[in-house]
Amino acid sequence: MAKNVVIVGGGHNGLVCACYLAKAGFSVTVLERRDILGGAAVTEEFHPGFRNSVASYTVSLLHPQVIDDLQLHSHGLEILERPINNFLPLPDDNSLTSFPDPVAMQTEVARFSRKDSNQLPVFHDALDSVVQVLKDLMTEIPPKLHGGNIGDLWSLFRVSKKFNRLSLDEKQHLLRLFSSSAGELLDDEFESDPLKALIGFDSIVGHFASPYQSGSAYVLLHHVLGEVNGKPGRWGHARGGMGSITGAMAAQAAALGVQMVTDASVSAIKTDNGKVTCVELKSGESIPANIVVSNVNPKLLFLDLLEEQDVSSTTTEHFRRYKCQSGTFRMNVALSELPRFTAMTPENALTGGIILAPDLDYMDMAYRDALDYGYSRKPVVEMLIPSLVDDSLAPAGAHVASLFCQQFNPNLGSGWKDQKAAAADAIISTVTKYAPNFRSSIIGSKVLSPFDLETEFGLVGGDIFHGRLSLDQLFSARPMLGSGQYATEITNLYMCGAGTHPGGGVSGLPGYNAARKIISDH
Ligand SMILES: Cc1cc2nc3c(=O)[nH]c(=O)nc-3n(C[C@H](O)[C@H](O)[C@H](O)COP(=O)(O)OP(=O)(O)OC[C@H]3O[C@@H](n4cnc5c(N)ncnc54)[C@H](O)[C@@H]3O)c2cc1C
Structure with a gap:
């Protein structure tokens, strides 16, 4: 008889894992706490007639292997490329636009610094060699560095072979990217503040830290590992919003016989003799399982869903200290008209991610303010207006925009209930400074503080x-360490969410890798 698998959480990774397991002959049930599948990758109507990707909002990391294997295009997924990568309006009404075409981009940068314009292709070439190795590693099940076996030695050998492809210079560069700050790296490479801001912005996305804090260079790297329609490093838009991705995944899961249940909040995972036996729902129902796969944040899994006596004290202690702290604040706004920027605005500029943070010091200051006051009166904002490339989201002539804002102190916890309105106002004021008609064009909104991201989406600390x-x-x-291979210390309990390798973003890879591990174990 087919082994019965219960997946806790219907985020995109849970759905991906479900598809691969069902295809391999397992009998799979997905239990989702919300009334909608997709986790942080969903499209919702947040104001009458206005729909948006209310949390995650732009695509690049979604792996082509997952797209093909799950036949997402045949289930209606269409990914539209952004005509412009990014647009950085500046306080003096100049602006820097990131064009996909490398020559156009060099010409644009030369307006600020000829030296930087010449350095840009050198910087990208150095990044590309490292990116290729990291991309290869994303589909690897990482070797076990504690308590491993001969298979892990083989895996370690394969990983080191990939690194050995790099020249000495490239290895040195990789080391810098893993250990240094984005600020330090960019100060070494370039002299123009707007260019450093444009590139460095990615280093603080979902990372509550100064761009001058060690480790931020890796976060920058994480954001350039993707591609859109075969074009490396680009970001795009799923027609109909991120819910089209998870909708296509759910359609494939249904076609493979996966049972998906919404409004099914799991309250406990039960074990007997160190082996999973069943999951219990908040409704009181108990569902027996041969294998349980957790799509939720590992902190939730080990500290909330499992009984303390079922988890070793080392593991419990590890997850008490496990860091969850994006520091992101997310607004969705319905607009009666497009924002009109006072800065120089090239054609199509508003189809890119509009970054309001003119230099790295501004991002650093916003972080320091957030440590002191919860958020900065001068917040870091990225605005994306998907309705410019997708007319399915808003009524004709009107628009929707995603405001993805960084450096909002996650440690405020429920204190965000009191701060949320003022923080949202600071964000609107910031955008209005650059585009004076912005505030008056807002006809509806959905605002998500770090605390809302936790309570609504189950993202611990809003991470x-x-x-x-x-x-x-x-x-x-x-x-x-010791549980980086999707398996846990409890027999037949696995993890498949963004808390596993290769981490967050809508890639589908944690789900894909976890499914391969489960299939090989069983
Ligand atoms: C505001 C925001 C903006 C982002 N922007 C982008 C972006 O533009 N591009 C990008 O690639 N990535 C982005 N990300 C990151 C990306 O969306 C996430 O890393 C990714 O969606 C995680 O997927 P997942 O399936 O692992 O987990 P999740 O999407 O978190 O899914 C986990 C699921 O488990 C459910 N769950 C939790 N507890 C229980 C329980 N007890 N019982 C049953 N179900 C439960 C949750 O409701 C959720 O549906 C963003 C995320 C956020 C929040």
Whole structure:
């Protein structure tokens, strides 16, 4: 008889894992706490007639292997490329636009610094060689560096072979990217503040830290590992929003016979003799399982869903200290008209991610303010207006925008209930400074503080990646040394969420890797 698998959480990784397992002959049930599948990758109507990707909002990391294997395009998924990568309006009404075409980009940068314009291709070439190796590692099940066996030695050998492809210079560069700060790296490479801001912005996305804090360079790297329609490093938009991705995944899961249940909040995972036996729902129902796969943040799994006596004290202690702290604040706004920026605005500029943070010092200051006051009166904002490339989201002539804002102190916890309105106002004021018609164009909104991200989406500390992307929480150590291979210390209990390798973002890879591990174990 087919082994019965219960997946706790219907986020995109849970759905991906479900598809691969069902295809391999397992009998799979997905239990999702919300009334909608997709986790942080969903499209919702947040104001009458206006729909948006209310949390995660732009695509690049979604792996082509997952797209093909799950036949996402045949289930209606269409990914539209952003005509412009990014647009950085500046306080003096100048602006820097990131064009996909490398020559156009060099010409643009030359307006600020000829030296930087010449350095840009050198910087990208150095990054590309490292990116290729890291991309290869994303589909690897990391070797076990504690308590491993001969298979792990073989895996370690394969990993080191990949690193050995790099020249000495490239290895040195990789080391810098893993250990240094984005600020330090960019100060070494470039002289123009707007260019450093444009590139360095990614180093604080979902990472509550100064761009001058060690480790932030890796976060920057994490954001350039993807591609859109075969074009490396690009970001795009799923027509119909991120819910089209998870909708296509759910359609494939249904076609493979996966049972998906919403409004099914799991309250406990039960074990007997160190082996999983069943999951219990908040409703009181108990569902027997041969195998349980957790799509939720590992902190939730080990500290909330499992009984304390079922987990070793080392593991409990590890997850008490496991860091979850994106520091992100997310607004969705319905707009009666497009924002009109006072800064120089090239054609199509508003189709890119609009970054409001003119230099790295501004990002650093916003972080320091957040430590002192919870958030900065001068917040770091990225605005994306998906309705410019997708007319399915808003009524004709109107628009929706995602405001993804960084450096909002996650440690405020429920204190965000009191601060939320003022923080949202500071964000709106910031955008309005650059585009004076912005405030008056807002006709509806959905605002998510770090606390809302936790209570509504189950993201501990509002962490968009299910755990900080720092060296101590990456690869074989994600989420913990000895459990970085999707299996846990409890027999037949696995993990498949963003808290496992290769981490957060809508990639589908934790789900894909976890499924391969489960299939090989059983
Ligand atoms: C505001 C925001 C913006 C982001 N922007 C981007 C972006 O633009 N591009 C990108 O690639 N990534 C982005 N991300 C990151 C990305 O969305 C996440 O890393 C990714 O979606 C995680 O997927 P997952 O399936 O591992 O987990 P999740 O999506 O978190 O899914 C876990 C699921 O488990 C459910 N769950 C929790 N507890 C229980 C329980 N007890 N019982 C049953 N179900 C439970 C949750 O409701 C949820 O549906 C963003 C995230 C956020 C929050």
